[in-house]
Amino acid sequence: MSNACQLEKIDDFRWRIPRSYKSGMRVPGIIYADEKLLKDIREDKALEQVANVAFLPGIVNASLAMPDIHWGYGFPIGGVAATDPEAGGVISPGGVGFDINCGVRMLRTNLEYEDVKVRLKELVYALFSDIPSGVGSKGDISVSVKEEEEILVKGAQWAVNKGFGTQDDLDCTEENGAMHGADPREVSDRAYQRGKAQSGTLGSGNHFLEVQVIDQLYDSKIYDALNLSLGQVTLMIHSGSRGLGYQICEDYTRSMVNCLNKYNINIPDRQLACAPVNSEEGRKYLSAMKCAANYAWANRQCLMHLTRTVFESIFKTSWQKLGMFLIYDVAHNIAKIEKYNINGQEKKLCVHRKGATRSFGPGQHGIPDKYKNIGQPVIIPGDMGRNSYLLVGTEKAMEETFGSCCHGAGRVKSRTAALRTINQDTLLKELESQGIIVKASGRGTIVEEAPQAYKDVNDVVRVVHNAGIAKRVCRMRPLGVIKG
Amino acid sequence: MPKNYEIIEHTADIGIRVKGGSLKALFQNAGLSLFELSSRKQFTKNKKHINIPIKQKANNTEDLFINWLNELLSLSSARGVIFHNIKIDKLQDNSLEALCTGSSLENYKINIEIKAATYHGLKIEEGKGGWQAEVILDV
Numbered sequence: 001m002s003n004a005c006q007l008e009k010i011d012d013f014r015w016r017i018p019r020s021y022k023s024g025m026r027v028p029g030i031i032y033a034d035e036k037l038l039k040d041i042r043e044d045k046a047l048e049q050v051a052n053v054a055f056l057p058g059i060v061n062a063s064l065a066m067p068d069i070h071w072g073y074g075f076p077i078g079g080v081a082a083t084d085p086e087a088g089g090v091i092s093p094g095g096v097g098f099d100i101n102c103g104v105r106m107l108r109t110n111l112e113y114e115d116v117k118v119r120l121k122e123l124v125y126a127l128f129s130d131i132p133s134g135v136g137s138k139g140d141i142s143v144s145v146k147e148e149e150e151i152l153v154k155g156a157q158w159a160v161n162k163g164f165g166t167q168d169d170l171d172c173t174e175e176n177g178a179m180h181g182a183d184p185r186e187v188s189d190r191a192y193q194r195g196k197a198q199s200g201t202l203g204s205g206n207h208f209l210e211v212q213v214i215d216q217l218y219d220s221k222i223y224d225a226l227n228l229s230l231g232q233v234t235l236m237i238h239s240g241s242r243g244l245g246y247q248i249c250e251d252y253t254r255s256m257v258n259c260l261n262k263y264n265i266n267i268p269d270r271q272l273a274c275a276p277v278n279s280e281e282g283r284k285y286l287s288a289m290k291c292a293a294n295y296a297w298a299n300r301q302c303l304m305h306l307t308r309t310v311f312e313s314i315f316k317t318s319w320q321k322l323g324m325f326l327i328y329d330v331a332h333n334i335a336k337i338e339k340y341n342i343n344g345q346e347k348k349l350c351v352h353r354k355g356a357t358r359s360f361g362p363g364q365h366g367i368p369d370k371y372k373n374i375g376q377p378v379i380i381p382g383d384m385g386r387n388s389y390l391l392v393g394t395e396k397a398m399e400e401t402f403g404s405c406c407h408g409a410g411r412v413k414s415r416t417a418a419l420r421t422i423n424q425d426t427l428l429k430e431l432e433s434q435g436i437i438v439k440a441s442g443r444g445t446i447v448e449e450a451p452q453a454y455k456d457v458n459d460v461v462r463v464v465h466n467a468g469i470a471k472r473v474c475r476m477r478p479l480g481v482i483k484g
Numbered sequence: 485m486p487k488n489y490e491i492i493e494h495t496a497d498i499g500i501r502v503k504g505g506s507l508k509a510l511f512q513n514a515g516l517s518l519f520e521l522s523s524r525k526q527f528t529k530n531k532k533h534i535n536i537p538i539k540q541k542a543n544n545t546e547d548l549f550i551n552w553l554n555e556l557l558s559l560s561s562a563r564g565v566i567f568h569n570i571k572i573d574k575l576q577d578n579s580l581e582a583l584c585t586g587s588s589l590e591n592y593k594i595n596i597e598i599k600a601a602t603y604h605g606l607k608i609e610e611g612k613g614g615w616q617a618e619v620i621l622d623v
Binding site for chain 2: 044046070071072073074077094097098099190193194243246247249250253254257258269270271273411412413414415416417444448
């Protein structure tokens with residue numbers, strides 16, 4: 001569709017795919033983008049996928065796409081869809097993805113750029129050595145079967161109970177690091193097997209740990225409240241639920257393909273397989289999905305603990321003295337039951353965020369007390385050569401996007417095209433000349449994840465800021481990058 | 485040996501186009517392509533061969549194809565094995581029996597992690613020279 005599609009312009013940052021585009025669309029598609037980003041978005045099949053999501057039974061208002069949208073499978077990456085369970089609304093494992101609760105957390109430090117600059121190589125090599133990464137990597141944090149069940153229910157709390165963090169970390173994690181209603185009985189033995197021994201591991205592909213420095217500040221009221229300043233060193237950790245999440249998605253996609261006939265659901269792509277939220281299949285998936293989400297929060301908590309330990313060893317002081325406090329942890333592949341006002345009525349909706357970040361505004365239920373006045377921190381990682389951002393959620397996001405905004409830069413070049421056109425040695429030299437040191441486990445990872453393979457996150461964030469669905473707080477640039 | 489698959493461009497993930505002289509060969513080649521794509525043998529740290537029988541059922545050939553690929557990926561991840569030989573004993577529209585042989589993950593350098601095979605854009609067609617399938621893999 002993409003090139004041929006006549007999108008209707010709503011305003012400078014929103015475009016509509018009308019319901020008339022495809023017979024069967026229950027709502028229109030709405031894409032958040034400017035003219036520049038739209039050019040790339042039209043290049044692949046992402047817009048077709050936005051239209052396909054609009055077929056989901058019970059979908060409310062619109063099938064939404066954020067400016068980092070790109071071609072995924074089933075849902076586009078950067079897609080948001082809310083369904084109303086009381087109106088037959090469905091839940092789709094494809095609307096969450098295989099890497100359930102893939103997400104990102106950001107830490108502040110008391111360190112300045114000059115403190116880190118002289119020890120950057122040592123720091124990056126120590127992080128790479130001590131944090132297990134890569135495909136099938138196993139962690140040093142070993143768990144018994146009973147403990148694995150505990151992780152699925154308690155999430156990051158499990159890690160804190162083991163001494164890998166503090167209550168304050170939990171307060172600064174979406175859902176406090178554990179969704180209620182996780183039921184390990186709905187998780188298959190195979191999923192347990194795949195998740196075993198992977199706690200405290202980064203994973204592969206686009207997952208990373210970055211040492212960053214703040215290079216631009218935007219809103220003094222908010223960055224002061226977050227105790228952030230120019231030249232301050234920060235950290236970002238991007239990881240998910242590893243093999244456990246992949247298996248849960250596969251198990252339930254398989255079972256929901258069989259639900260399509262049972263519930264007379266008509267969708268144009270079977271990767272959107274779904275079941276009513278209020279069906280047995282829907283409830284079971286949600287319980288299992290929460291287990292994977294909790295596992296991912298425990299994982300990121302463990303990764304943060306390992307990171308703090310490395311910093312303690314390099315800088316010979318405690319992480320508390322280094323000021324390594326968690327700013328926030330957000331999920332960007334998840335489905336949640338949340339309350340929204342729809343046409344004057346309060347409704348509990350099932351919000352799918354597939355490559356999209358929650359962006360709750362000030363005063364909302366579910367955000368930490370200390371952020372009640374400013375809105376929840378929204379963490380947007382970019383690529384390894386450009387920038388990442390910290391934003392906060394807004395009231396407008398609650399009104400327009402089911403409290404959601406973008407999740408990253410979004411790919412623009414396929415992995416194979418990146419491998420074909422980018423030379424690893426040249427890229428590493430370029431990055432080094434910018435003061436960026438990169439270490440990666442996987443062969444080809446550095447090239448596949450090259451800045452040229454991504455949209456410019458500055459363009460993406462400018463759109464969500466100008467559209468009002470999140471507000472910029474500060475921008476970081478990378479110093480050291482550990483890739484899976 | 486010429487590859488039985490080629491890469492299809494996909495922005496975020498990887499697509500493959502696989503060929504086979506028969507439907508059995510298509511399933512076999514598609515299965516092996518997952519591991520040719522994701523890994524390269526570099527060491528012989530562990531010489532033990534691992535044989536794993538696989539049985540799958542589905543409503544139709546397309547579902548069977550996806551279930552089969554996902555079962556291979558899932559077993560590979562759960563058991564830490566890379567498959568290098570696949571023998572499909574029985575294949576019908578809705579069922580499959582195969583014996584898969586592999587060796588420990590320790591012997592391989594991994595290029596990319598394939599999380600799963602997806603239904604998105606899935607095509608399985610019989611043509612003049614045999615069978616062809618296109619499938620998008622989540623990586």
